[in-house]
Amino acid sequence: MKRVLLTRPLPDRVVEAARTHFEVELRDDPAPLKLGQMRGALALYDGVLPTLGDMFSAEVFADAENPRCKILANFGVGYNHIDAAAARGAGISVTNTPGAVTDATADIAMTLILMSARRAGEGERMVRAGKWPGWNPTQMLGLHVSGKTVGIIGMGRIGQAIAQRCHYGFGMDVIYYNRSPKPMEFPARQVESLEALAAQADIVVVAVPGGAETHHIVGSSVFEAMKPSGHFVNIARGDVVNEAALIAALQAGAFAGAGLDVYEKEPIVPEALKAMENVTLLPHLGTAALEVREAMGLMAVENLRAFFAGEIPPNLVN
Numbered sequence: 001m002k003r004v005l006l007t008r009p010l011p012d013r014v015v016e017a018a019r020t021h022f023e024v025e026l027r028d029d030p031a032p033l034k035l036g037q038m039r040g041a042l043a044l045y046d047g048v049l050p051t052l053g054d055m056f057s058a059e060v061f062a063d064a065e066n067p068r069c070k071i072l073a074n075f076g077v078g079y080n081h082i083d084a085a086a087a088r089g090a091g092i093s094v095t096n097t098p099g100a101v102t103d104a105t106a107d108i109a110m111t112l113i114l115m116s117a118r119r120a121g122e123g124e125r126m127v128r129a130g131k132w133p134g135w136n137p138t139q140m141l142g143l144h145v146s147g148k149t150v151g152i153i154g155m156g157r158i159g160q161a162i163a164q165r166c167h168y169g170f171g172m173d174v175i176y177y178n179r180s181p182k183p184m185e186f187p188a189r190q191v192e193s194l195e196a197l198a199a200q201a202d203i204v205v206v207a208v209p210g211g212a213e214t215h216h217i218v219g220s221s222v223f224e225a226m227k228p229s230g231h232f233v234n235i236a237r238g239d240v241v242n243e244a245a246l247i248a249a250l251q252a253g254a255f256a257g258a259g260l261d262v263y264e265k266e267p268i269v270p271e272a273l274k275a276m277e278n279v280t281l282l283p284h285l286g287t288a289a290l291e292v293r294e295a296m297g298l299m300a301v302e303n304l305r306a307f308f309a310g311e312i313p314p315n316l317v318n
């Protein structure tokens with residue numbers, strides 16, 4: 001039987017499924033693997049099921065000559081924490097879990113859009129603090145999202161699911177920035193630059209993958225182009241956005257508010273963001289529902305099963 005390491009506690013169904021195929025080592029520490037642990041994992045296991053925060057950088061693979069490990073079956077669609085090219089160089093396949101995460105993550109984008117636009121976090125804090133003076137007609141007025149324009153950066157699976165929710169649920173116009181056109185069943189217009197998108201949208205949502213290609217593609221030029229009444233949402237990866245530029249733009253009042261699920265140095269959230277009432281902060285909740293985490297895990301296990309059965313794993317990325 002192949003030996004497989006699950007690098008974090010996972011839902012019971014996922015662990016049970018893995019145990020039907022493999023000799024499983026279940027690490028019960030919720031913290032990411034350290035460098036030495038990652039190197040050890042490559043030497044000791046036939047396959048590893050890692051996740052967000054397990055930083056399999058080129059350094060990890062550098063000394064790995066013909067490692068025992070032949071596959072990293074990532075739990076999650078985003079695999080920017082794994083240097084997939086360096087893994088391939090070491091003879092290691094990498095897979096991910098696309099699709100399983102799409103609806104839940106789009107739902108969190110909608111949560112952030114509504115929380116930011118309608119000042120929900122600020123209002124909840126006010127009520128809890130016992131500072132609500134009672135309803136009045138001009139209190140805590142936010143942005144009415146129905147019929148507004150959403151601008152989506154990265155019109156992939158999650159971007160399209162957000163677009164559908166915005167169009168069918170809220171009657172919004174949809175514009176997007178993407179490498180290639182994405183025909184939709186409703187009008188959705190591709191724009192040529194991030195700045196053009198920011199200038200036309202009432203709500204900007206980031207949904208591109210993280211990694212070297214998208215590092216800091218959203219920065220001050222985008223924030224300066226946004227409407228003063230605009231809202232900014234990031235459910236993708238923290239380092240797609242220049243966080244310092246985001247903080248500076250918010251402090252300058254360049255736009256109305258932001259909703260964030262991801263951060264540049266998770267789990268560190270800058271104090272400057274926490275200090276602003278018009279910023280909604282979630283702890284990377286995109287896929288945080290049991291059935292979603294089960295689906296992700298079962299997908300990762302299926303990638304491992306297929307690989308060790310000599311098949312091309314369904315979600316190979318390198």
Ligand SMILES: NC(=O)c1ccc[n+]([C@@H]2O[C@H](COP(=O)([O-])OP(=O)(O)OC[C@H]3O[C@@H](n4cnc5c(N)ncnc54)[C@H](O)[C@@H]3O)[C@@H](O)[C@H]2O)c1
Nearest residue numbers: 078101105154155156157158178179208209235236286287
């Ligand atoms: N917050 C969360 O919990 C959470 C959950 C799931 C996924 N995510 C993040 O969301 C990302 C997107 O997931 P997905 O399933 O929609 O991926 P996807 O591959 O289906 O979509 C990504 C889209 O971005 C586009 N794109 C990539 N690089 C680009 C660039 N440089 N310029 C313009 N467009 C570019 C691609 O063409 C594609 O359309 C994941 O990679 C992950 O990092 C976050």
Ligand SMILES: O=C(O)[C@H](O)CO
Nearest residue numbers: 052076077078101287
């Ligand atoms: O990329 C993903 O799937 C999420 O960020 C992890 O749940």
